[in-house]
Amino acid sequence: MTEVSVRQTQLTINHQVDRAFTSSETGWQLVSGGITVATPSSLLLQCCAPVPLRNVALGKPSRSSSEFSSDFLPQRANDGVFTQPSNIFHSLANDTLPFLVIDLGLEYVIEAVALMPRLVTYGTRFEDIEIRTGLTYVLGPDFSTYTLLALFPGPSPNPVTWVTTNLTVPVLGRYITVRRMAAPGEPLEVSELMVYSRT
Ligand SMILES: [Ca+2]
Numbered sequence: 798m799t800e801v802s803v804r805q806t807q808l809t810i811n812h813q814v815d816r817a818f819t820s821s822e823t824g825w826q827l828v829s830g831g832i833t834v835a836t837p838s839s840l841l842l843q844c845c846a847p848v849p850l851r852n853v854a855l856g857k858p859s860r861s862s863s864e865f866s867s868d869f870l871p872q873r874a875n876d877g878v879f880t881q882p883s884n885i886f887h888s889l890a891n892d893t894l895p896f897l898v899i900d901l902g903l904e905y906v907i908e909a910v911a912l913m914p915r916l917v918t919y920g921t922r923f924e925d926i927e928i929r930t931g932l933t934y935v936l937g938p939d940f941s942t943y944t945l946l947a948l949f950p951g952p953s954p955n956p957v958t959w960v961t962t963n964l965t966v967p968v969l970g971r972y973i974t975v976r977r978m979a980a981p982g983e984p985l986e987v988s989e990l991m992v993y994s995r996t
Contacts, residue, residue: 879989895985914953924979930970
C-alpha cells in the first residue's frame with residue numbers, strides 16, 4: 798500500500814467514526830473528542846491536588862497534671878472553642894509542673910501547631926510554653942524523650958491571638974504535650990491547641 802493510499806484509508810476511517818479528525822498538509826489535527834479536559838471538579842485534579850491541612854487534635858482524648866476546677870478541664874483545650882474567655886484549660890495554681898496531653902489516637906505527620914493563650918489578663922503566665930510529640934505513652938511530667946515542636950517564650954500577644962509554628966521538617970507523632978517550663982508559681986492556661994496534619 799502506497800503512502801497516498803494509507804492516508805486515504807485513515808481519512809475514511811476517521812470520517813466513519815465521528816468526524817473527529819481532519820487532515821492538512823502538515824498532518825493530523827485533533828478538532829473534537831479525544832482526551833477529557835480537566836476541570837476543577839474532575840477526578841484528574843482531585844487525585845493530584847495537595848491534601849489540605851486539618852486540625853487532628855479537635856475533640857481527641859486529653860488529660861492534665863491538674864485542673865483548677867471542673868470548669869477548666871483539659872478537654873477545654875481542644876474543643877474547638879477559642880473565642881470565649883471562660884473556655885480554657887487551667888491547671889491548679891500550686892501545680893509546680895503543669896502539663897496537658899492530647900492523644901491523637903493515631904500517628905500523624907505533623908506539619909504545624911497553633912495555640913491560643915488565655916484570652917484575657919494574666920498574659921505573663923504564658924511563659925516558656927513547650928509543645929512536644931511522641932509515639933509512645935509517657936505519664937509525665939517529664940516528656941523530654943518526645944520531639945520538640947514549638948517553644949513559645951511568651952508573654953502572650955496583646956491583644957491575644959494565635960501563636961504558631963510551621964515545622965520545616967514534619968514530625969510523626971501521636972501524643973501531644975504542652976508544658977509550662979518557666980519557674981514554678983503560675984498555672985498553665987490554654988484556650989485552644991490545634992495540631993495540623995494532611996494525613
Ligand atoms: Ca477551647
